[in-house]
Amino acid sequence: MDDAPTSERHFSHAEAVKYITNALARENVSQSNALSVATALVNAEIDGQKGHGFSRVASYALQARSGKVAGDATPQARLNGTSMLHIDAANGFAFPAIDLAIQRLVPLCAKTGIAAAGLTRSHHCGQLGAHVERLAEAGCVAVMFANSPKAMAPWGGNAPLFGTNPIAFATPRQEGQPPLVIDLSLSKVARGKVMAAAKAGNDIPEGWALNASGDPTTDPKAALAGSMVPAGDAKGAALALMVEILSATLTGANHSYDATSFFDAEGDPPGVGQFIIAINTSHIGGPSFTNRLETLIEAILGQDGTRLPGEKRLRNRAHCRANGFAVAPHLITEIDGLEQ
């Protein structure tokens, strides 16, 4: 890798998508899957969610190379009843399966009022809010749940069992306003922050994580061997159980404690699950829904010190869309190095 870049590289959105698409296509990832994955990773990157962006490319490529992820999988949808989709991600990347879910849910919930998609044999789904945001751009209120490899203990226990099991929600707003998006993991802080501290050799604040004995720790390595503290303590742990049941037990996916890593290229596919609910507002809220929502938002923003969830994300996105963005040299080295 004597041609490794020594400085960051600058990309436009389109250049970045092309760059990642090519990197994945070299590893047995079909062109359409590679484009879907690349688009999701670049969108996360420019939203400021770097843990779900360029930092994943090399790991994804190596998982496609080893066959842990089936790069050429074609997700399949089956409609059960009138309103429930079961989507088999076929041990491929999550994003093509989520694309299929969104594509099917929008017309379906227009007809039914509410519809859902349960995804099985899935993988890391990145920035959860981005998926519900797309449903909201298409006019739906949407809620999404996902499980992930074990990182959080059940309340009262010591050993990780649940993932950080995020919840995301989005709703359309009035004409000209981007959707309102809520996106949160049920751990007190993202596990990525602990991983970053471990990499940098820094301590973490007490209250973020427990060591393997269930005691509070400020050592990020002990934290990674232990478990993350749930947001809101017992309440976050209870919600993580709800997310686990909806996204995995119900869909037929692997439970978090059976899921392999999203990062390394070893072992069986993670086989995690996602559950997405889409609601058509015209079947219940009627045309006044957006007016009523704007009234609520005005009441929130009328108080000093408040902001809507996701404002920072939208600012990041607008800036990167307009000006392009830089990617750290070690990530470029890592991705270009895959070719050697």
Added chain:
Amino acid sequence: MDDAPTSERHFSHAEAVKYITNALARENVSQSNALSVATALVNAEIDGQKGHGFSRVASYALQARSGKVAGDATPQARLNGTSMLHIDAANGFAFPAIDLAIQRLVPLCAKTGIAAAGLTRSHHCGQLGAHVERLAEAGCVAVMFANSPKAMAPWGGNAPLFGTNPIAFATPRQEGQPPLVIDLSLSKVARGKVMAAAKAGNDIPEGWALNASGDPTTDPKAALAGSMVPAGDAKGAALALMVEILSATLTGANHSYDATSFFDAEGDPPGVGQFIIAINTSHIGGPSFTNRLETLIEAILGQDGTRLPGEKRLRNRAHCRANGFAVAPHLITEIDGLEQ
């Protein structure tokens, strides 16, 4: 009230339902509505949720007497699309409208896979978990959201805007096991605990609530004039916004900040909303759903120190079903006093 009891009164479940039904029927509450409300209140009482039990009877009766609640309301259901019910509680008590929602959702989601009911012009819905538990007893996975009069500020703000906006979830388990039920408000602690401390003249722990200026307080009266701290801080506040949009904006109900008190008999009806989602597991999880769930539950209970949510509730219930239960004299005095 010279015949006021000076000691607690002992009831069986059936006697308690009859006693409350009669108390409400004397106040223009139709017999069927009175029975629905009485059953819900007694069930909350024996589950140990006393804030949603006998303590509400006099307040409910006075709201029916003043006309703030329409005691003879007949809730109406309208099906939109194939899967979305809109239920008008008609400014009556919430429970008859929720009974109607449950009765309609069970056969509906068996056909559709997923179905939902949005309730408007509704009232205090008591123990949220009890409603999803009934759906789970009928074989559905269920999630419920409710708003309530303002008690919690948006994140960064000082003035209450959201209710404590609870979330409840239930799932059927294997034959012979009661449903697994999760029921939590999005405030760090229930507002009833602050009200109880104010009544008893005790301080509250720091971290529960903020005064009207947004500063932490240990004075329960200042807390009641201020706002409750959300569970998990910003995350709980974001989830409260999600619950507000699903249960009120979407259904057409009053937002929390427009809802009148659930306690006093003055002013307009509260007009709050509820949103209930019911999922038929056979449309997605298949027959293995309950086996998979038991495996998950075993993994949780296999760790020392863990328990399932709701265990205490079930113990309370079993004890009271077997032995009856006592109601404090001041509540009996209050209820009997309505007759004077």
